Amino acid sequence: MEADTRDELFQQAKSWIEEAGEIIRDKINDPLTIDTKSDAKDLVTQMDKAIEYFFARRIKQEYPSHLLLSEEGYGDEVTSMDGTVWIIDPIDGTMNFVQQKRNFAISIGIFHDGIGEVGLIYNVMDDVLYSAKKNEGAFKNHNKLPNLKAQLSLDKSVLGLNHYWLCENRLVEEKVMQGLVKKVRGTRTYGSAALEFAYVAEGIMDGYLAMSLAPWDVAAGIVIVNEVGGVTSTIEGEQLDMTRKNTVMTCHPAIQHEIIEDYLKEGRK
Ligand code: 2AM
Ligand code: CA
Ligand code: CA
Ligand code: CA
Numbered sequence: 170m171e172a173d174t175r176d177e178l179f180q181q182a183k184s185w186i187e188e189a190g191e192i193i194r195d196k197i198n199d200p201l202t203i204d205t206k207s208d209a210k211d212l213v214t215q216m217d218k219a220i221e222y223f224f225a226r227r228i229k230q231e232y233p234s235h236l237l238l239s240e241e242g243y244g245d246e247v248t249s250m251d252g253t254v255w256i257i258d259p260i261d262g263t264m265n266f267v268q269q270k271r272n273f274a275i276s277i278g279i280f281h282d283g284i285g286e287v288g289l290i291y292n293v294m295d296d297v298l299y300s301a302k303k304n305e306g307a308f309k310n311h312n313k314l315p316n317l318k319a320q321l322s323l324d325k326s327v328l329g330l331n332h333y334w335l336c337e338n339r340l341v342e343e344k345v346m347q348g349l350v351k352k353v354r355g356t357r358t359y360g361s362a363a364l365e366f367a368y369v370a371e372g373i374m375d376g377y378l379a380m381s382l383a384p385w386d387v388a389a390g391i392v393i394v395n396e397v398g399g400v401t402s403t404i405e406g407e408q409l410d411m412t413r414k415n416t417v418m419t420c421h422p423a424i425q426h427e428i429i430e431d432y433l434k435e436g437r438k
Pocket of ligand 2: 211212213240263
């Protein structure tokens with residue numbers, strides 16, 4: 170993608186994300202209609218849908234040739250990453266939105282022919298925007314984020330993990346996760362995958378692992394983390410497939426190999 174096209178898309182997405190954030194803040198104390206999706210803990214509100222619709226309408230009008238890959242049904246059926254694809258989660262951390270009225274984000278990644286060009290993660294209630302353009306660094310509001318620190322060992326790392334890692338799965342049965350959480354300095358759970366990516370980019374967490382995330386949970390985060398020297402892959406070390414769900418690990422490059430080879434990889438020694 171040409172640099173001026175990337176700039177234009179970035180400016181447009183930034184102005185829309187700020188506008189959408191203002192709508193959410195204005196209505197944060199309005200009564201909520203809360204529905205469930207795949208199970209009783211998988212929540213969606215009318216705000217998730219309204220904000221996604223806000224973006225879908227604008228993108229279709231302004232960029233009719235672009236595709237939208239998004240969570241709540243106003244997007245396109247995206248089966249390939251050819252062309253320009255906006256990957257949007259209107260509210261990432263819906264449970265936090267419902268329970269806490271904070272700690273949620275709007276996440277926008279713009280990919281072109283499979284390459285992440287623009288990433289925006291907006292912590293709406295704190296009015297903090299994490300952003301990046303490919304090859305131009307990452308920012309927290311107007312401040313450029315420094316590259317991740319030069320050195321890091323796993324025993325000094327803080328990892329983002331959620332409770333799903335405690336439930337029945339191969340890594341718990343084989344006592345792998347127990348080994349990993351004992352090895353690291355600490356673990357944290359924030360409840361918004363997008364914000365956890367942003368915190369890895371900011372260097373206040375060193376990694377974040379998730380068992381199953383959709384493209385809209387990770388698209389913006391991948392671009393932002395990449396710009397400060399972080400890396401993102403599946404928990405087996407493979408590249409993510411942006412057309413479907415993946416296991417995900419984003420982290421400081423110094424700990425990636427050890428976590429995958431010594432802990433997560435199927436059939437590790
Ligand atoms: P969401 O709030 O947009 O649904 C919570 O740990 C994180 O995982 C959030 O980023 C949440 O995104 C995401 N997530 C992905 N799939 C989920 C599911 N089926 N149920 C709840 N959260 C899910
Ligand atoms: Ca959801
Ligand atoms: Ca999400
Ligand atoms: Ca969502």
